[in-house]
Amino acid sequence: MTTVSFRFRRMAWARVLIVGLLCPSALRADDWPQWRGANRDGVWSEGGILEAFPAGGLEGRWSVPVGVGVSSPVVVQGGVYVTDAELVRSKARERVHCFEEATGKPRWSYAYDVNYPDWALESFDKGFLGPVATPIVRDGKVYALGFLGHLCCLDAAKGDVLWRKDLPKAYPAKELHCHASPLIEGDLLIVFVGAKPAATLIAFDRNTGQEVWKALDESATSSSPIMITAGGGRQLIVWTQESVTSLDPATGKTHWRQRLLTSADYVVSTPVCHKDLLLLGGLMMKLDPDKPAASVLWPATRAASRRILSHTSTALFRGDHLYSAKSFGELVCIEASTGKQVWETDKVTEVRNGASIHLTANGHCVFLYNERGELIRAQLTPEGYQELGRVALLEPTYAFGGRKVAWAPPAYANRRVFVRSDKELICASLAAQP
Template sequence: GEAHCLEVATGAMVWERKLADEFEIWSMGCRASPLIDGERLILFVGAKPGATVMALDKRTGQTLWQAMDDKISNSSPMLIESADGRRHLIVWSTDAVFSLEPETGHLEWRQAMTTSNNDCVATPVRVGKRLLIGGLMMEDRGGTEMPAILWPKEWNAPMKRLLSNTSTALVGETVLYSPRMKGELVCLDTATGEEKWKADGLTESKTGASLHLTATGEGKAFLFSDEGVLIRARLSPEGYEELSRAKVIEPTSPFGGKMMAWTPPAYANGHGFFRNDREVVCVSLRAGP
């Protein structure tokens, strides 16, 4: 529940806020990534009363606005722009997905999204006028009106989420690629949600499974599994083609009687960076001689 601003050059403290001294904050909260929007530092902290989301002045740490009483999740908020040019802050809590005006925190719309497994980790994905939140595909109608629900057609909360609650999908104009919670990788039509194909065997996990997908161009992608395995594959609407795989790090997080590697990797300059509870591993992703 603490927010700190440090000087980049020296690490000296510029300001700090001990939000747990000001609000009621769950001890395991504050796991979403902070978001910078101009002069605003937007935090998804799940604080009560009335501060699920907060905007601070990034230079002073003073509160600019606070909003909502929803429960915290692990999903990081994102900014999108609708067809009419309006900007929206999209937040996925354990209770709902909602849109706030980023300048004021004013609630624009809210869709209940309580499901049978409320561990929301995946980040919402925007492509064109469409917005995917977990297993809910919505389409922008402009202004502050709530987006239309494209699929699933029968949307009632609570219900089982269609896709993964831990892994963010790769979404294109016509198809998307996403893990499901039992570890399968599926290709779905973005307009209808119809399944085009399913690939098994990417991970042996059946609960808590995760596959972090990163597009690398030319229809190829890296998939990092909860078993600490990096897979290189070609993805297309026609099917899944595995090109290679290698164990890059040991899973160390206990869950369901086995160890998991849940932390998403980072990629830069031809290298992959992987972390568990004990170490950080850097591997070269460049082709050998």
């Protein structure tokens, strides 16, 4: 049983917004094993995808009930893995599920009790609780991080517990922030939880659960860290509440640090890297080619509002330009080398607080999934936004700002799209007609 006195009210709005790794040889090219896909970059390389949405909507493969959570589903070797929370009046359980990819038939579930505060249980239907971090699957094992810091490694085929950690007990702290999705680098499982002292990031041996290193003494955000290759080696990039920092993934030693204070405590957008450019929200860094170092490319100002494009959405590089939602849902095209805005459109979603757009590149087109549960296929070029089709996939269920929203990011695998709310997990076909 996990008991933690976090500052739930302060964290509640952020957990529903969440919702660079090596691509392991054991995975099929069309699997989606972790946050933002095989390479953690929002790119789906699979071919044979439809060129236009059917007039009657996508062919529904299956739908299964799930509980509260905004973690993304992941898809590996015929299994769909998703985390959620189930409320049984006066108590709650967090769960990890595995479903058959082709049919939605349950394979297994792993559950554990958690102690959510009374006020949160009373507001459970508002989507304030449940796992936020997206699980990751590697070498027949699934790793999942719960909302209260329950970290587990399970057998991906059977759901058997291989090891587990109660992070609040192992790393006492006034507040943990278990929203960022874990990543794997070699034999290390790295989590970003903001434990103190000096345990903002913790690396575990992914086979045994033993701590290998811990690093930094800064507060965590909801931004999932990435791995990049630059400056002659691998760098772990993390965006905390105080900085963007590069670390040696083998030791946790800091390579470089750029102070970056945001206009809000919690940011969701993930760092993105393209060639020698590294984008953190609205801050562009230029990576040194010869050593692990970086410098600010743009903007010149240190004003927080100028250094954040969106707290809820992650940008996408396409050639010499990047595309990103702004904080209220406008989609913009920006010249990557200068930060100059090329165009802006309000056609993707309603312009208002809490808007989100998840962008996934697929060939010459991009799939955009918004907080209204709509999937859009479009061409994004410096010349403008060209919408090719739009379909409603999911009924939004999370209450926010007087409306219902769908913030959990989708997964794409085997010519299918997988989306979830706090009520159901849906699989629909994106396969081109023969």
